Amino acid sequence: MNAIETHDLTRYYGDLCAVNHLSLSVDHEVFALLGPNGSGKTTTVLMLTTMLRPTEGTATVCGHDTVRDGELVRRSLSYVPQDMAVDIKLTGRENALLFARLYGVTAPKDRVDELLAVMQLSDRADELVKVYSGGMRRRLELVQALVHEPEVLFLDEPTLGLDVAARATIWEHITALKKGGMTIFVTTHYMDEADRFCDRVGIISRGMLLALGSPPDLKARLGNDVITAHIDGTFRDPGVDGIMLFAFASDEASFLAENGREALPVLADAFTRAGIKVRALALREPTLDDVFLHTVGTPEEPAGFDQTKFRTMLRRRR
């Protein structure tokens, strides 16, 4: 039995399909649902945490159906929404103790003390949350979420609005929790974090799951090398066989090639022949960003971009 299972999970808001037949299993790992804003990430989490009823399909958390056994589901999970909801007029300890008591934890005070120490909040625990930094508030939310030792932890944009150091700390804690056997389901749109800290990622766009796998797998599936070109003036695809344009934004075009070293001069020649002025060419390994752009597509596609050709190429690759 997997910690999270969804089967054709679907949610409509009126005519708008927010989540479209999502089937997933997640177990004992850090799983990230990636997607642009409004792609259905939060809707998915709300359905899994029993806050929203699916229009179609089913979901189970620790074997309990999210619609029929709401209370059992809520008992086995914790949910940290993206709003950073901690009471600023209460101290850190009071905030944590409230949740320990609401969960009916035995010896709530000891449990809170222990977790405040883990999250490095002990020495500031009796100050009002008003004076806490963003990173401290997030860690306090983790304390609240962990008081009842949940089997599954849902984090909606856990590092949103935090500085680099605070983000690193949050991810350290998430990784430590996974090692302790917890299943962690995060939503994020920070690709670099998903790449470094998540075991598997799912890319969702307009409610549909478009890609699923471990970051190295997804990058390997994309191809060997990525070439980025900085363009002066108008841009169109020079159209070289074996070198595929997959993203274009402002003045940067990204191409995929089997062998980047050999493709570089070929591409440079093609640009010259097409009369396109190139300021710089760079060769690098694919990142999760590239996977994301390749899967979801650039939101605003520039004029002159050959849509049909792009689709044909995509189809050939599969």
Add this chain to the structure above:
Amino acid sequence: MRGVVWYIERDFLRWVRGRVAVFSALVMPAAWLIFVGLALPIRFTDNYLDFITPGILVMTMLSAGLSGGTLLMFDKILGFLNKFLALPSPREDILFGKILFVSLRGLIQATIILVIAVLIGASVYSPLQYGLTYLILFLFGVLLSAFATTLALYLEDHDSFAAVNTMISMPLFFTSSALMPYSVMPGWLRVIAMANPLSYAIDAIRAVNAGALPVAQIASLMILGVVVTAVSVQVFRRVTV
């Protein structure tokens, strides 16, 4: 049901630490008591302060009760409600916590108003009479806060709740028996005033002060309170965001 206690403790700590709000809620009823209760030239009674005090006490409970909706609205806007709804503890605990906190807070505020009334010349009654007055105020507070909390759960944002709040609180007060007895009201107002739940509470307190036991009014407040609370519990159990 243990969750109720913790929800009340949370709201109570937030209220006490808010300092300004503790006193600002008392300004309006105190002003009515002093500037209207003492100053209005009234002919139907020689102690208008004694007449208007039950009305002002109920007014205090009215604004306290409606503020229960504001509390829930902010919990909703700031994301607390989502976290509470994701807890395994029964969701109606959130509702009962708000109802009890808001009603108890209203009673504390009413006590201060009562003390001010006595200090400026209102009559003093027996402990039994005060006990019954508190019972009536509590029942009224439960009715109002259950209604306001459930309404806030349904409304989209704080502006619309504030609008509904002002829309109902002033008319409810002016169409009740708070300011004048039925005998001096115009006929049309008398009809409205007699159906107004505020009047049940005000009339009941006046009857208690006159030495009677207003069984009918207390029973109606109780029945109304139970019905509204029962509906609210169902709404909270089924709520999704």
